[in-house]
Amino acid sequence: MVKEFTLMTAIGAVVIAGLYMVIFSLVKEPNRQIINALIIAGAGATYWSGVLGYYEFPLGIIMIYLAFKGLKDYRFLAIGWLVHTVYDILHHLYGNPIVPMSPSSSAGCAICDPILALWLFMGAPSVFEWFSKRTSH
Template identity: 50%
Template sequence: MDYVIPVLVGIAYVCLNSVIPEPHRLRFNALVIAGAGATYISGGGVGMWELAFTAVMTGVAYRALTSYVFVGIGWLLHTGWDILHHLKGAPILPELSHSSLGCAICDPVIALWAFGGGRSIRTRKSPSPRLA
């Protein structure tokens, strides 16, 4: 379950994003990337590097305002930061010792969606024409 639930959370995130119309969906995701960059600041286990990571993620979030590729890059950078915190024993939620591992599993699911263009799952392709 430690591996399945984070994947489901990532899928739920993608599904919920489908109700946000463009261009607001892209901008919303850029804001989320900015927030993800600052997640570990107050309780992070790597000292001043937390501030450096936040600065990098702020730059990525700025570029993500116009590009889903940078949304994906942001989620992959955050995945690496989650892994570092999991290995260091400084989880994102101190009460849940595996929370950073769960986040590291969830984030690439969202990154894959972003690298695919951040499309709504509600968008359907037009039906193929019938052959008479």
């Protein structure tokens, strides 16, 4: 049975992505990239609940590789969030949610993760610098 997905779940996911980018914009480079790599590595273990059986384990291996490569290139971290999105969708449809008390949390994560991936593909720019450049023109 597919879990309920609401507009509030989608809005919440976008807000969480925005907050993530704002918070990490406060972190100076190279620490911003290093911390994001650590988060990607950790995201590989978030679904090791056994619900999808052995299909859970490749995510951890893939994410550790992407995190390592992401220490030098943000694009690998972006790919990590896109890979995680696939697992978000699988867990929303067939498995346990990423947050046990929130049935649609995996679906929300599937919205949040690609937004973070886009930001990382851009090189994780500070949103403060980004908006200051746009308003100064």
